[in-house]
Amino acid sequence: MASSSSQRRNKQAWKSVSRRWDIGEQIQGSYETNAYVMKKRVLVLVDQSSHSKEAMMWALTHVTNRGDILTILQIDSSSSLSSSNGSQYSSSSELADTLGSLCKTCKPEVEVEVLITQGPKMVTLISQVKKLEVSVLVLGQKKVSSFLQCMCLRNGTNEFIDQCINTLDCLTIGVRKKSSGVGGYLISTRWHKNFWLLA
Numbered sequence: 001m002a003s004s005s006s007q008r009r010n011k012q013a014w015k016s017v018s019r020r021w022d023i024g025e026q027i028q029g030s031y032e033t034n035a036y037v038m039k040k041r042v043l044v045l046v047d048q049s050s051h052s053k054e055a056m057m058w059a060l061t062h063v064t065n066r067g068d069i070l071t072i073l074q075i076d077s078s079s080s081l082s083s084s085n086g087s088q089y090s091s092s093s094e095l096a097d098t099l100g101s102l103c104k105t106c107k108p109e110v111e112v113e114v115l116i117t118q119g120p121k122m123v124t125l126i127s128q129v130k131k132l133e134v135s136v137l138v139l140g141q142k143k144v145s146s147f148l149q150c151m152c153l154r155n156g157t158n159e160f161i162d163q164c165i166n167t168l169d170c171l172t173i174g175v176r177k178k179s180s181g182v183g184g185y186l187i188s189t190r191w192h193k194n195f196w197l198l199a
Helices: 002-013 050-062 086-106 121-132 146-150 156-167
Strands: 016-021 041-045 069-076 111-118 136-140 171-177 185-188 195-197
Touching: 041 050, 041 121, 050 069, 050 086, 050 136, 050 171, 069 086, 069 121, 086 111, 111 121, 121 156, 136 156, 156 171, 156 185
Parallel strands: 041 069, 041 136, 069 111, 136 171
Antiparallel strands: 016 111, 171 185, 185 195
């Protein structure tokens, strides 16, 4: 019984907060032609890294269309965030809020929402993908150092992305921006590995 009570308390400890930037007039799924258009939800997992921000901008410009929903998800893997501690929540939400505002400014015809939640990273991501009925998941890939390549070692971030690509039912895309001298993006999916996309 003590174990069950402990599990219930742990589940209650995880918090989640969401916020949405609505388009001026709510899109109902029909446009000027009155033809029904199916919305898709694109989910981007973000953190403080530059590669996650690049993936977010790629998703905004290359995946979303008018009327789609772009969800920016930030997962806090620790249990330190508490609704009773305003300063900790403010610090954790600042990044996602800033990115959400940026997306809304860059592409106002896309509905943007921010979701900040807690829990184990993979378990929480799988749960949110199913709950939100995500169509496309975009993840920022990290460039593997020459040392790791020579030693045939894996990067933790990219291992996580590979696991998502091979586990999740929705279309999952790993994105990494090429160097400024080359341009374009490297795209990884279940069918392609580091496919070079120039656009």
